[in-house]
Amino acid sequence: MRRSVALRWTAGGATAAASAAIMLALPSPQALAADNLSLGAGADGSSKASGTSYGNVRDGNTGTYWAPASSTGYVSVKWGSATTVSSAVIKQASGGGSISAWRVLNADQGTVLASGSGSPSTISFSSTSLKKLTFEITSASGAPRIAEFETYASGGSNPTSSPTASPTTSPTASPGPTGGTGTPTGAWPSSAGSVTISGTVSVSGTFDGGMKTYCCIGDGSQSESQDPMFKIANGGTLQNVIIGSPAGDGVHCEGTCTIRNVWWNDIGEDAATFKGTTGGTSYVIGGGARAGSDKTFQHNGNGTVSISGFYLSGSGKLYRGCGNCSTSHQRHVKIDNVLLNDIDMVAGINSNWGDTATITRVTISNSSSVVVCGKYKGVAKGSEPSYLGEGWNDSNCKVTQSDITYK
16 A cells, blocks of 8 residues: 655645645746757748647657658757757657658758667757757658657756755755766766655656655565656656655656656666556666666566666666566667666567667676676566577667777
8 A cells, every 4th residue: 555645845835735646746848948948949840741740849748749741851949049959859659650860950051960870869969059950850661750859958957946845855955967968977966955755756747856865665675566756657757856765666657758867876676667558769868876686777568768878886787678577568778878887787688579679889897797688588477587698789689899888
């Protein structure tokens, strides 16, 4: 049974007490414009499929999308005055075509800022001042569905004001790193205060924790029966949060979600579990975790988990696709630009179910015998998956030796 919640939000002198799960008051999209520059911007493009809109890529809602009228096309976000941008995050909705080649352009000058093959997620480029930024799909198997075209000034988001929590606070400290797409260094952020909770925090929309430490539920064990500290609804975003210890069963994503600049002081059972079964992509952008005994990110549903700019120290695996859940799914993971210290495995997938792991720009330290892409044979619930061995540059493990740097 879920415990009652001992958390009170104070606003305008009135205090409201919640029981059971907490539904947080969320800042408006306009309040978050300092983070995702696309919120509040204009949008246009080359063409749009029936029932879709250019504006859907900058509305903060992954339940809506733009799709070109054919397999190729472009969509742009635009501002009334010059805006400095250095990164973009492309979020795709399920059911569309698969992107095989793309470009990001400075539409003011027609110059290419970045390009690539395959399905993009986090895209970094030289900091550029412009009025219009374009994402162009140059090759795809069908009409892709772009749910969000997020843009950032410095690779991430800056903390916005959040409700003041009582009764527990600590002296204000300088917020820690707020980046999401820069190269991880292993530096741990300072906490900007403490928030005491005693039950699951339900997040719908975007919740910005202002780099405060949220603590604590659970007993610190490996029991999967513990409640999660945060439960993110489909399409929701959790950002700028430090999770204290114990943290129960970490963070649960009920559908697709974005976890940006979230730091786990102690992984506990799992840092986050991805449970959505309607496809699509969930994103872990920036942040870090430490002190885990097994897996960090557990993928129980289907679809894709994209992990970028993340730091992990002292854990078994960065990612594991469930090998014996009650329902078997094909799962995919994309891992890029991560720093891993003292771990056993980067990604564990079930090759017999068609899982894939695409792994690029990984730096590994203090891990002499680490497995980069481990293949398992997925089985029915009640049995244990068998380990099949490590894969390199094949249909399941899309990684080469040149993608890995050892220190």
